[in-house]
Amino acid sequence: MKYAAPTTVDEAVGLLASDADARVFAGATDLIPQIRSGSPEPSVLVDLKKIDRLIGSSESGGSWTVGAATPTSTLTADAAFSGAFPGLSEASGLIGSDQIQNRSSWGGNLCNASPAADSVPALVVNGVRAVIAGSNGERTVAVEDVVTGPGQTSLADDEFVVEFEVDAPAANTSDAYLRLIPRTEMDIAVVGAAVRITMDGDTCTSATVALGAVAPTVVRVPDAEAALVGSTLDDATLEAVAAAASAACNPIDDKRGTIDYRRQVAGVLAKRAANIAAERARA
Amino acid sequence: MINRTHVHCTVNGDEVDFLSSDDTSLLDALRDELGLTGVKEGCGTGDCGACSITVDGKLNCACLMFAPEAEGTEIGTVEGIAEGDHLHPLQQTFLEGAALQCGICTPGFLVAAKVLLDENPAPTETEIRYALAGNLCRCTGYDKIIHAVQEAAVQLNGVTK
Numbered sequence: 363m364k365y366a367a368p369t370t371v372d373e374a375v376g377l378l379a380s381d382a383d384a385r386v387f388a389g390a391t392d393l394i395p396q397i398r399s400g401s402p403e404p405s406v407l408v409d410l411k412k413i414d415r416l417i418g419s420s421e422s423g424g425s426w427t428v429g430a431a432t433p434t435s436t437l438t439a440d441a442a443f444s445g446a447f448p449g450l451s452e453a454s455g456l457i458g459s460d461q462i463q464n465r466s467s468w469g470g471n472l473c474n475a476s477p478a479a480d481s482v483p484a485l486v487v488n489g490v491r492a493v494i495a496g497s498n499g500e501r502t503v504a505v506e507d508v509v510t511g512p513g514q515t516s517l518a519d520d521e522f523v524v525e526f527e528v529d530a531p532a533a534n535t536s537d538a539y540l541r542l543i544p545r546t547e548m549d550i551a552v553v554g555a556a557v558r559i560t561m562d563g564d565t566c567t568s569a570t571v572a573l574g575a576v577a578p579t580v581v582r583v584p585d586a587e588a589a590l591v592g593s594t595l596d597d598a599t600l601e602a603v604a605a606a607a608s609a610a611c612n613p614i615d616d617k618r619g620t621i622d623y624r625r626q627v628a629g630v631l632a633k634r635a636a637n638i639a640a641e642r643a644r645a
Numbered sequence: 646m647i648n649r650t651h652v653h654c655t656v657n658g659d660e661v662d663f664l665s666s667d668d669t670s671l672l673d674a675l676r677d678e679l680g681l682t683g684v685k686e687g688c689g690t691g692d693c694g695a696c697s698i699t700v701d702g703k704l705n706c707a708c709l710m711f712a713p714e715a716e717g718t719e720i721g722t723v724e725g726i727a728e729g730d731h732l733h734p735l736q737q738t739f740l741e742g743a744a745l746q747c748g749i750c751t752p753g754f755l756v757a758a759k760v761l762l763d764e765n766p767a768p769t770e771t772e773i774r775y776a777l778a779g780n781l782c783r784c785t786g787y788d789k790i791i792h793a794v795q796e797a798a799v800q801l802n803g804v805t806k
């Protein structure tokens with residue numbers, strides 16, 4: 363493997379376009395363990411961290427831009443960002459230990475395409491968009507449209523995510539993310555649930571619900587969203603949210619949890635995350 | 646022919662140059678090219694923290710970095726924690742509190758604990774446990790390690806939790 367550290371997006375695209383086995387990386391916290399466990403070695407390791415646009419976050423004109431290789435610890439330490447998107451900040455901060463946090467990126471978490479990636483349900487409920495560069499220039503897609511299955515993305519060989527865009531939340535809008543893991547730190551989600559809610563007084567006027575680790579990709583739960591809108595998050599509504607979340611799961615049975623357990627936990631976490639998001643939206 | 650890249654960086658305050666293959670981990674380069682064998686390999690996959698170092702002041706796993714990524718950075722390892730023969734309070738409290746048995750995890754714990762105390766001079770027990778969650782020890786059962794960090798915090802800052 364050869365190492366390359368391009369300083370421009372075009373240079374990086376050029377490296378990918380000229381060699382089908384070249385591979386981009388940011389923190390390498392997924393890439394190196396995968397290579398060590400026998401995944402094919404890339405021919406060229408394209409380090410994205412020297413390209414200015416890939417690192418850092420900024421807000422302008424009501425919209426945030428986050429470089430795809432920005433370490434998640436940078437985002438969680440950013441009070442303005444964490445204040446605007448508390449659930450997305452929490453989800454990003456759950457990735458690994460402090461050591462991992464100083465390297466792990468949204469670009470890597472998303473494009474590694476693990477069904478259990480913690481930031482992804484929170485990116486989805488916030489309507490985050492990925493700006494993707496390739497030989498044909500740049501295109502912008504919803505984060506939901508990037509992952510197509512475990513380990514699979516819709517990116518072409520010569521494409522990579524440059525940055526993410528997200529609109530600052532509307533008034534009285536907030537989000538939350540909860541996950542269940544067998545330990546309190548350093549484990550992979552059995553279920554993850556993200557909710558974003560807009561409140562008008564005590565009434566929910568808009569809601570987005572997404573689950574991780576319960577299907578090959580992150581799933582939206584339209585039935586839970588429909589139950590929330592127009593409600594005051596009373597008990598009957600929350601039961602409907604839980605039932606819809608359980609029904610939306612298409613989980614696997616493994617040592618971390620059986621199918622039934624995952625379904626039940628998905629319902630419980632969706633309900634709790636909805637409550638937390640609503641409480642924050644009212645505040 | 647294997648490509649060897651020239652890397653220039655600062656390690657524990659000294660400027661160093663070394664040659665490494667592009668696919669060598671920074672962990673292997675520190676140990677094999679620079680003789681810094683305090684940096685340990687437990688897992689090689691980011692799970693155990695035995696290879697903990699600082700890169701530009703931030704805690705990192707040396708096993709999850711490619712050696713050429715070190716170009717232009719400032720690296721800190723356990724070898725830089727003592728001042729000459731004078732052990733850092735953390736090293737002293739680990740020794741006195743028997744916070745180690747086989748010792749393979751110890752350099753990583755020391756580096757991670759020093760980053761914590763530099764940022765948060767009076768951490769709670771919970772904060773210490775979270776800050777050290779990326780460091781595994783198969784021998785001590787952790788309590789002695791936590792106590793050693795608490796004791797060092799007191800010695801360094803004269804504060805109790």
Ligand SMILES: Cc1cc2nc3c(=O)[nH]c(=O)nc-3n(C[C@H](O)[C@H](O)[C@H](O)COP(=O)(O)OP(=O)(O)OC[C@H]3O[C@@H](n4cnc5c(N)ncnc54)[C@H](O)[C@@H]3O)c2cc1C
Pocket residue numbers: 385386387388389390391392393394395410430431456457458459462465466467468469470471472473474478479480481517521522523524548549550551690691692
């Ligand atoms: C000990 C440990 C604990 C972990 N805990 C968690 C956890 O709790 N939750 C969790 O979700 N994950 C966890 N992970 C997995 C990993 O840390 C995260 O998925 C992280 O966000 C990956 O980011 P990265 O920058 O390190 O990715 P990299 O390893 O650099 O890249 C991952 C993949 O994405 C591709 N890629 C990277 N950046 C881009 C880009 N900009 N455009 C296109 N493709 C790109 C790479 O080619 C590669 O295929 C853990 C990993 C370790 C080692």
Ligand code: FES
Pocket residue numbers: 685686687688689690691692693694695696697706707708709
């Ligand atoms: S050797 Fe690096 S984390 Fe275990």
Ligand code: FES
Pocket residue numbers: 744745746747748749750751781782783784785
């Ligand atoms: S003392 Fe043996 S692993 Fe910690």
